[in-house]
Amino acid sequence: MLVSTILAWIVHCCVVSTVLMAIGGAATRVFRQPIDRLRVLQWTMATVVASLVLAAVPATWKLGISVPTIRQEPVARVPDADRMPVESNHAVGEEISEVSPPAQVAPNAGQMSAEVAVSPDFPLSNDRVAATIDYRAWAATSLVLIYFLGCVVYIVRVIVARIKLQNLYRHSDDVPPQTRREFDLIAGEEGRRVRLCNSRSILSPITWGTWRPVIALPQSLQEGDDSLALRFCLAHEWSHVRRGDSRTWSLTVCLQLFLYYHPLLWLLRRQLLLCMDRLADAEASGEADTPADYAAFLVQLARRQCAPHPKLALGVTDSRAALRSRVESLLHANVATRMLCPTWRSLVIGLAALAVSFATSAVRLEAEPVNANEALGNSESTEVAESPAEPDAAPAADIEVPEFWPMVSEAVSIAKPQIAEWLKGTMKEKEDGSLTYIGFVTDAVTDKPIAGATVSVHHKLSRDPKTGGWTTLEVTKHKTNPIGMYSFELPPEQVKESSLYIEVEADHPDFAAKGRSGYSHGMIRKNLELGELPFYTQIKLWPGEAIEGTVVSPNGEPVEGVEILMYAASDSSDSFPKGSFGKTQTDASGYFRIVPPTPGDGVLWITAEEYEPQAHRIRDRRGNWGTLNLVKGADIVGKVLDVNDEPVAKVKIEARRNGDGEEADEYLRSNAVANHIGRTTVSDETGEFRLPSLPDGDYTIETRADTDSYDPPPLEQVFLRQKFSVVDGQPMNITVRAVPHVEVHGTYLDSQGKPRSGHKVMLFGRLDGDFYFTQSSTPGKDGKFNIRLPHGLTETKLDLITNEHSALRWRKSADEPLQRGSNVKLGTVEDDIHGFEVVRYTAPILLVKAVNSEGDIVSDVTPIVTYVQQAGDGEEMTMFTTGSQVSFEAQGDGRHRSSQLLPDETISVIVQKEGFEATAQELSLKEGEEREIEIELTPVADGASAEGG
Structure with a gap:
């Protein structure tokens, strides 16, 4: 009985936990914010733990569900048929000589005794019954033993992990005073309870502990001179500590002690870790000048040979797929990452979790005895004493009605491969060399087709043979039909272009626009051969409600041609990209209309040429915003000079304020969306420039080539970031001066030593303690590229990148052997470097x-x-x-x-x-x-x- 009870508990826990985790996993797709998903996952883990306890409680209020089991028959020895045949004149149920009278069947359903009757036509030996019973009992006992053996193994692993963390802390050193000061600036008084330590046993920072949290930093981080990386690490780990992520993680580890075998738990565990890391990234990126700096730090950290952090600890490093998701959320700025879950939402999630937990835990599995002979298929040879039927017992239903959603899911699962195969068949080159692509535009919420949507397709060359840079061949517009379908064609001459690049955007008056996204056509076709459909095969638009308003000057006159830029995302979005940019302009009456996803949040920028740029948090405001008044700001004038104080003409000067306002920054910073309050201008022939009407604040100036191309060429001169501040609307005059530089010259080659095209090479380094980043020119067919960098740049590294179907080796000069890896250390660069080679292979x-x-x-x-x-x-x-x-x-x-x-x-x-x-x-x-x-x-x-x- 003990084994049966334990086995019933194991099965019950498996069934209930599967239901709870499946519902919890589905619920995470309803919420798009990491903090909301985290709250759902926390409640899911808590309710599963509660269900394990409730499953062991023999409460009378639970609804019993019968589970057939083998009923043991306490019969005396029955001779085998060949030695003692049973006479045919014995009636069914009649007592046979030499057989002990059967025990009475107790009315309790759990009792295992019953009367055995032997059929004269098919004698059943006692050995056969016993063999069946022994086999079932052996299987049940083995299953229970295997389960508990797995629990013991997992417990031992957790204990070992805990001992490793204790030993790590015991053999660690105190952090330097300056590290403690950095941490105090980040965490404030609340961080005093955190213990900081240095350890040589780890290669990346980790944190653990619930009551007395510990943040362990690698010794290499202290030995280096990278204060920014140190702040990133401290901010990331403090975010985990502040939210109590270690408590959530410990609860998950405890749950794995009992459900270590469950794939759903491992899946939710992965999602839980990703949510916690994305929230920590959002806070840590606030320590950087731009989110791209923090993203670059994550990429550099991931390239190190970091061992997995201990089981009970949380860290910065992660799997490649999770890191990609984290970096993309930082760089592409698609939705605001809220740090707090609204109280009402937490309450709704909690109540829903408790309701589901109670409903699933209010069921218990009961054993329904089944005669052993029936289990062997001999139903006609036995007769079992039956208890009287209840007088008012309801008849069992003869027809099972299938549930709706499983039927729909099954139908969709069957249809999808057929539709995909049909689409692949249509995307084949025609006899004339042209290609036709078909796609669908659907509602992101209901998945219904959207008729009348406009899809704009930008046909581009990433390497124009004439210019070597990006060129737009044409932009075609296409309307969706009543089933949401559209199509566009690539003419033969475009199909033949090896550098063809396709970008797609879509809009509809009642939906938020889809921002432009693109991919190499060559890669699209190669992935199509491997079974992957193009990204534009399915475009989803979020339903929205329009924002309207009128922009007027300080004297109340409407202003025409004012740029209205918006970034917004739906609360329900969880796909990538999660949000998008929308753009419009005011008409002659100053009126504008733009559609954000609803419900959702975002920021709307108003940029007029001679008035201060503005940023407005959208929140839940829709409809007519009324009149929006512009104001005058400070005019900034200046001059761009080279290292010899000669004017530099036709370079782009961009001044961006370090913040768009408290409300807007809360949304933007947490989502790694760049600030947009600022100005961009171009220096004239004398090197002079003007940045009109800037509001008060701190600004950073960047200087780059005067082009709107995705692939701007490097400037002849090297300029560093420059900072200035506008105070009380006072005008300023500033000078932007180039710094002495050196160059790295390189060539891309194929495996036969012939020049070939390649990707840009990224360069990282430090100058006077500040982080520096730049990119090379784009290698053309001759494979040549060069990078200009400040003279004396320290900690210089080249980062070689390529696509998934290529592989690289490199060498610093032609007479050196080829080396592997994507990072090239150059150290301090004070002279030009010539002859650098990158060999690009077609990857197997x-x-x-x-x-x-x-x-x-x-x-x-x-x-x-x-x-x-x-x-x-x-x-x-x-x-x-x-x-x-x-x-x-x-x-x-x-x-x-x-x-x-x-x-x-x-x-x-x-x-x-x-x-x-x-x-x-x-x-x-x-x-x-x-x-x-x-x-x-x-x-x-x-x-x-x-x-x-």
Whole structure:
């Protein structure tokens, strides 16, 4: 009975936790804000823990559900049929000699005794019944033992992790006083309870502890001179501490002690960590001049060979997919990341979670005895004493009515592959060489088609053969039909262009506009061959309500041609990008109309040429905003000079204020959206410029080439960021002067040593303690690129980038051997560098298929690839948080596809999955080769499992 009770509890916990976690996971898709999702996940974890406790409570108020089980029959020895055949004149149920009288059946449903009757036509031996009973009991006992063995293993791992953290803290050192001061500036008085320490055992910062939190910093961070990185780390970890993320994480770890086998828990655990890190990133990015600085810090940190942080700790580093999501949310500024969940929303989430938890916990599983002979399929050979039927018992329903949403989900699942295959078939090159693409515009909330939407397609060249830069070939506009479908055509001459780039935007009077997004056409076609549809196949627009207003001058006159820029996002959005920019202008009467997603939030900017720019937080304000009054600000004039004090003409000067106002900044900073209050102008032939009507505040000036291209060429001169302040509307005169510089000259080559095109090279460094970043010119067909950087730049690094289907090696000069890795350390640069070479290969594609012993694909695995040849001097090999030196993309069929794999390198390949083990394979692929390998996973014999992600 004890084993049966425990097994019933395990099954009950599995069923109830599955329901709760499935509902919690679905609820996270309703909310778009990380803080709202975090609150949903916290309540989900809490209710699952509560359900485990309630499942063990034998409360009478629970609704019992019968579960058939084998009923044991306490019968005496019945001779086998060949030795003692049963006479046919025995009636069913008649007592047979040498058989003990059967025990009476107790009215209690849990009682296992019953009368056994033997059929004369099919004699049932006592051994057969006993064998069946022993098998069932053995299976139940084994399952319980395996479950508790897994619990013990997981508990041991948690204890070991706790001991490691204690040892780490015990053997750590105190942080320098300046580090403590930096932390106090970030955390204030509340941070006094936090213990700070330095450790040589870690490579990235971590935090743990609920009552006395600890933030451990790597010793390398203290030994360096990167104060900005230190502030980033402290701010990120303090964000975890301030919100009590360690308590949430500890609750999740405790839950895993009992549900370690559950894939939904591991999925929600991943989402929980991502929500906490995105909130911490939003706060930490406030320590940077721009969110891009913090994003660059995350990328640089991810390139280090960081071991996974201890199980009970939280850190800055993360998996490649999660890091990409975090960096994109910082750089692309698509929705405001709120730091607080509204009280009413927290209350609604909590009440809903409690209601669902109570409903699922109000059910208990009960054993419904079934005769052993019936379990063997001999229903005609036995007769069991039945208790009298209840007089008013309702008849069982004969027809099961299928639920609506599972039917819809199944229908959609069946239809989607067919629609996708049809679309792929239409996107094939025609006989004349042209291509037609088909897409759909739908409502992001209801998924219904939107008729009458305008889709603008920008046909571009990323490398115009004439100019070497970006060129727009044409912009075509297309209306959606009644089913929301549109199409556009690429003529043969465009299809042949290797640098063709497609950008798409969409709008509708009743919906928020979709901002422009794009991708290389060559990559679109290559991914289409691998089964991935183009991004513009489905465009979703968020329904909205218009904002209207009238802009007037200080004397009340309407102002025409005022630019109205808006960034807004729906509260329900969780896709990427989450928000978008919209733009319009005032008409002759000063009137404008623009549509933000509703419900949602955002910022609206008003920029007039001779009046102060304004920023307005949207919140829930819709409809007519009335009259918006413009005011005059301070005029800033200045001159751009080169290092010899000669004027520099035709360069763009952009002054941007460090903040758009408290309300707007709350929205923008938390979402890594750039401030927009400022001015942009171009210096004239004498190098002079004017920035009209700026409001009071602190500004940063940046100088760049006078072009609106996505790919501006580097200036002949090198300029640093320059700061100034406007106080009390007073005009100013400033000078922007270039600094002495040096150059890095390089060439992209193919594997045969011939020049070829490539991506820009990014350069990072420090000058006088300030962070410096720039990019190279774009390598053309001759492969040439150059980078201009300030003379004496320290900690200089080149960051080589490429797409997923290419791989790179590099060398500082032609007479040096090629090296691997994407980071090139240049140190302090005081002289020009010539002869730098980057070899760009067509990356081989490795498809990894993990299978079980039956040959079925196992999709939720982590492929790990390491290069057998160890990194040499100067090689900074990328190590992802999974422990792999190569990244992988999960495919729709469960396989995993490699990205940027180096050719002609011996690699070791293995896959990891909790509770399983596999044998590594070694292989080498040639340039451009595609190969699929199969790796079998087998359960770990002793029940132990590898450290989870």
